Amino acid sequence: MAQAIAFYTLSALILGFAVLVITARSSVHSVLFLVVDFLFVAALYVLLGAQFVAIIQVIVYAGGIVVLYLFVVMLVNLKRPPEAHRDKRRLARLGAALAVVVLVEIVAIAFYGYVGPSPVEAAPGALATGNVEQVGMMLYTDYLVPFEVASMLLLVAMVGAIVLTRRNL
Amino acid sequence: MITPSHYLILSAVLFAIGIIGVMVRRNIIIILMSIELILNAVNINLVAFSAQLQNAVGQVFALFVICVAAAEAAVGLGIILAFFRNKETINIDEMNLMRW
Numbered sequence: 001m002a003q004a005i006a007f008y009t010l011s012a013l014i015l016g017f018a019v020l021v022i023t024a025r026s027s028v029h030s031v032l033f034l035v036v037d038f039l040f041v042a043a044l045y046v047l048l049g050a051q052f053v054a055i056i057q058v059i060v061y062a063g064g065i066v067v068l069y070l071f072v073v074m075l076v077n078l079k080r081p082p083e084a085h086r087d088k089r090r091l092a093r094l095g096a097a098l099a100v101v102v103l104v105e106i107v108a109i110a111f112y113g114y115v116g117p118s119p120v121e122a123a124p125g126a127l128a129t130g131n132v133e134q135v136g137m138m139l140y141t142d143y144l145v146p147f148e149v150a151s152m153l154l155l156v157a158m159v160g161a162i163v164l165t166r167r168n169l
Numbered sequence: 170m171i172t173p174s175h176y177l178i179l180s181a182v183l184f185a186i187g188i189i190g191v192m193v194r195r196n197i198i199i200i201l202m203s204i205e206l207i208l209n210a211v212n213i214n215l216v217a218f219s220a221q222l223q224n225a226v227g228q229v230f231a232l233f234v235i236c237v238a239a240a241e242a243a244v245g246l247g248i249i250l251a252f253f254r255n256k257e258t259i260n261i262d263e264m265n266l267m268r269w
Contacts, residue, residue, distance in 0.1 A: 007171045011179045018183055018206050022190030027198055034202050041209050048176075048220040053212070053231050060235050065205065065242045072246045073198055076253045134225045135232075143229050150236045157240035164247030 006047055013040045027073045031066060038062045052132045176217035184210035197261045201245050208238045 017037040024030040038061040045054035139147055183206060190203025212231045219227025253259055256266075 004171055007175060011175075014179070015182055015186065018186045021206065022186060022194060022199065022203055027196060030199055030202060034205065037206070038209070041213065044213065045216055048216050050216045050219065050228050050231070053216055053228050053235075056232060056235055057212075060239055061205070061209075065239055068242055068246055069198065069202065072249060075250065076198070076259050135228050138225050138229050139232070143226075146233060150233055153240050154236060157243045161243040161247040164244065164251050 003047065007044075010040055010044045010047065014044065028070070031069050031073055034069070035062050035066045038066065052135045173217050173221045176213060180210045180213040180217070183207075183213065195260050195262055197249055197259050197264070198246075200261065201242065201249075205238060205242070208234055 014037060017033050017040065020033040021030050021037060024033060038057060042054040042057040042062070045051070045057060187203045187205075187207035187210060190206065191200050194200055194203070212234050215227040215231040215234070217227075219225060219231075249259060252264065252266075256263065258264075
């Protein structure tokens with residue numbers, strides 16, 4: 001039951017933010033919606049018991065690829081200068097509100113960690129799949145050649161991106 | 170009870186949203202982001218079947234898909250930057266340099 005609630009909530013959020021990504025008027029908003037969408041997909045992976053893929057999703061997608069997109073959007077989308085917004089203090093208020101929320105969250109976590117019950121140890125073998133050890137073992141034994149090919153692909157892409165963005169292309 | 174069919178439907182809808190983005194939008198950066206959505210839909214399928222079959226191979230292939238997506242984003246955005254430097258546009262309708 002709890003799993004069903006989590007699945008439907010996450011699905012609604014994933015699809016809603018995906019729609020926002022492709023309908024947002026501003027490219028920057030689109031990129032930010034994409035970050036949120038990737039984070040909810042990572043939560044869905046956790047629900048499926050694939051913790052390693054979830055972590056990689058957060059690090060590589062939400063941390064790396066999206067920052068790359070954001071840089072390119074900022075570089076090519078200079079029609080509206082940032083100081084054109086009417087209410088200059090809006091961002092300050094938003095930042096203050098976010099800071100308060102984070103502070104409350106940290107205090108709540110500290111309080112809970114202090115007085116709450118100690119976390120229950122996961123039963124051994126509760127998750128037959130999805131643990132990092134199993135994926136890593138498979139990646140470095142059965143799928144070693146595809147793994148090396150993927151690393152070569154990343155190297156080639158890196159060199160290609162550097163060559164493409166040279167000044168005198 | 171959540172069955173793999175639920176995940177397949179979610180993945181199919183996400184894939185369709187990505188396809189709509191590729192077809193409808195004219196901003197090439199949004200089109201690349203829609204392609205990322207499509208790759209995410211594929212990853213959801215792979216991980217869902219991995220959980221259903223109790224086999225980690227699906228997760229290994231999901232990692233490969235993420236790797237390819239990273240390479241695609243780097244090269245695609247490099248091409249966009251090089252193009253923007255030459256033609257001052259990111260509208261895909263005006264990208265016809267290679268048309269003969």
